[in-house]
Amino acid sequence: VSSAACLPVLPGGTLGVLGGGQLGQMFVHAAQAAGYRTVVLDPDASSPAGLVSHQHIRADYTDASALVQLSRACDAITTEFENVPATSLAALAKVRPVAPPAVAVSIAQNRAAEKVHFSHHGVPCAPFAVIDSADALAKVGPTLFPGILKTSRLGYDGKGQVSVARKDDLAAAWEQLGQVDCVLEQRLPLDFECSVIVARSADGSIVHLPVQRNLHHNGILAVTEVLPGGIAADVAEQAIDAACTIARATEYVGVLCVEFFVLEDGRLVANEMAPRPHNSGHYSQDACDLSQFDLQVRTLAGLPLVPPRQHSPAIMLNLLGDLWFAPDDAQGTTPTTPNWGAILALPGVHLHLYGKTQARRGRKMGHINITAREATQVLNTAREVAQILG
Ligand code: ADP
Ligand code: MG
Numbered sequence: 001v002s003s004a005a006c007l008p009v010l011p012g013g014t015l016g017v018l019g020g021g022q023l024g025q026m027f028v029h030a031a032q033a034a035g036y037r038t039v040v041l042d043p044d045a046s047s048p049a050g051l052v053s054h055q056h057i058r059a060d061y062t063d064a065s066a067l068v069q070l071s072r073a074c075d076a077i078t079t080e081f082e083n084v085p086a087t088s089l090a091a092l093a094k095v096r097p098v099a100p101p102a103v104a105v106s107i108a109q110n111r112a113a114e115k116v117h118f119s120h121h122g123v124p125c126a127p128f129a130v131i132d133s134a135d136a137l138a139k140v141g142p143t144l145f146p147g148i149l150k151t152s153r154l155g156y157d158g159k160g161q162v163s164v165a166r167k168d169d170l171a172a173a174w175e176q177l178g179q180v181d182c183v184l185e186q187r188l189p190l191d192f193e194c195s196v197i198v199a200r201s202a203d204g205s206i207v208h209l210p211v212q213r214n215l216h217h218n219g220i221l222a223v224t225e226v227l228p229g230g231i232a233a234d235v236a237e238q239a240i241d242a243a244c245t246i247a248r249a250t251e252y253v254g255v256l257c258v259e260f261f262v263l264e265d266g267r268l269v270a271n272e273m274a275p276r277p278h279n280s281g282h283y284s285q286d287a288c289d290l291s292q293f294d295l296q297v298r299t300l301a302g303l304p305l306v307p308p309r310q311h312s313p314a315i316m317l318n319l320l321g322d323l324w325f326a327p328d329d330a331q332g333t334t335p336t337t338p339n340w341g342a343i344l345a346l347p348g349v350h351l352h353l354y355g356k357t358q359a360r361r362g363r364k365m366g367h368i369n370i371t372a373r374e375a376t377q378v379l380n381t382a383r384e385v386a387q388i389l390g
Contacts, residue, residue: 007097007202007302009075011035014054015300016074018061018088020047022354022364023277024080026285028053030293036301039073041066048354049080061088071095078254078300082108082275083154097202099253099300100275107250108275111152111183118270121249123242125270126261131174131182142167144186149173152181157362158219163187188263193271194231195259197281198243199295200252201305206244207295209288210310211236214259214280220362223382224280224316226287227375231262238268246273255296257281279318279364286350286369287314312348312371315382319366323389324359335359342388346381348372 009015015031017024020042028038028049040053043060050056055073059066061084070077076097079089086106092098107113118125129140131149145167151160162173164184174182193216197209213230215223231239243258257278259271281292290298290308298305323338343349353366368385372378 006075009036009097009301010303013037013075013301014039014073015297016041016070016077017049017053017080018042018070018077018084019080020044020049020053020056021080022048022356022366024049025052025354026282026291026293026352027078027080027277027296030291031297034294034297036297039070041070046357048356051355061085064091067091076300076302078276078296079105080276097300097302099202100256101250101253104250104252104256104275108273109153111150111155111272112181114272115183117249118242118246118273121245123246123270124267126188127186128183131170131184137170137174140167140170140184144184146187147184148187149177149182149184151177152183157221158216161219188261188269189265191262191264191266193259193261194235194239195257195278195280196236196239196243197255197257197278197284197292197295198240198247199255199292199299199305200247201299202253202302204248205305206247207305207307208240208243209281209284209292209295209308211239212280212283218362220318220320221279222318224283225314226283226310227313227315227378235262235266235268242268242270246270254299255281255292279367280316282352282367283314283316283369284308284310285352287312287371312373313375313378315370315378317368317370317382317385317389318364319353319368319389320361321359321363321365322361324365325361327390339388343368343385346384348378348381349385 014037016039018041020040025048031038038053039055040049041057042050077092086102089102107117112130115125146165149162149164164173193214196211200206213225247256255277257274261269277292284291288308288310348371350369370381
């Protein structure tokens, strides 16, 4: 019996998620709002999603008996992060509908595999070389410099990356990253960065959110803008086509985010993909009639997929743990709290906090979505919020 035969899972059923971070929490909120019970598997007793779920199985992602417990408790199962062992997903998929498919997750776990996947399906990516041995390192040609050396696995928010100006610096950079498998990418001249969320269901229907424009600080997403005319229509169309192609290529089911670079010469280059909702899609919670988490619920449960509509221009501001410390407090010894009262007094402000008790520099604590009828109003409010945050 094909596990997909058990779809749809109607409201009243139980949906499970591997991982208890903020993305899992927002999935749980969306699932519960639609009438589902939820189960979270995460080893951390105080994980954001575990705290709000009907049930929290506190165990490791490879714990065989926990996986059995999860599959028995749930009608369908998803993941909120790509570093869940693909073997765990594959084991669950034998007995329950699992989305996304293990094959897409294993591609997204490895930067080299990701780039091969993109290129194979006609989506351009940055020129790169795989650095997995001293031999491979010695053979790298001069055209990739200046470049960025990135660990093939487990990199996020700019972690596991070293800038490499010249070939002479490559060996030291690789040493700095512990000589694990890496890709060396050519540093490209970026005009801006954008990403797009697509959702594909088991019957092959596919929908997307509008293409969003992203600003990073120190390798971490800081701001997402989804304003009218923010991205030229032909560039947006290319990005949507590429993301849909990438999703179809793995018979993807679920929510997929593809990040792109738009180069100074106007070319669109795929950077990476996330087999799950993405930080850059959070604006959809308040600016669209279906959020990326609603789409995750629908694709997982096999409910009808209808095209989402953006009803307000929007800006999303990420709230990092740094905001919980005074700017002159380098050690982070004197915790403060952002002035929520002043921020919430502004119209069109939607505060989302993940309930993390411990603030750390660079840690994602929450985000603010700002909406209004007019883009200029969104921009003005965003400036005011930024000023209050300091
Ligand atoms: P992460 O998994 O940490 O998000 P990314 O590969 O997306 O890693 O890199 C983080 C950021 O670094 C990108 O959003 C972009 O701003 C910058 N960056 C990464 N690769 C390149 C590149 N080849 N050329 C120019 N900038 C890059
Ligand atoms: Mg990235």
